[in-house]
Amino acid sequence: MKPTASSTSPRAPRMFGWLVLAVLLTALTYTLAPQQLPLSVYKLSLVAMAAVAGYWIDRALFPYARPDAMWDTEFAASHVPMMLRLATVLMLRRAIIVSATMLAVGLGA
Secondary structure, three states, X not given: OOOOHHHOOOOOOOOHHHHHHHHHHHHHHXXXXXXXXXXXXXXXXXXXXXXXXXXXXXXXXXXXXXXXXXXXXXXXXXXXXXXXXXHHHHHHHXXXXXXXXXXXXXXXX
């Protein structure tokens, strides 16, 4: 049985452990090779910009097939299972486009 919200203690935000690990690894990088920090920041900014670019590429290629826009019709209310499948496919399409863009930028293509 799942505990209720009132019985649980405050928890750390999502992915907090990964944030701590990233900070520790950054400190280790600074200790061992401080000249590499600008390169790390550059690579992280490229990956972040690629994620944004992939999102906007998806929106430009499929302006009428946005995952969130499928629920605004009367048809959607009466065909929930089919609309859930369609929304799943649209979200997977977007994830594939964004990840492909990030991979292309990360590989230097």
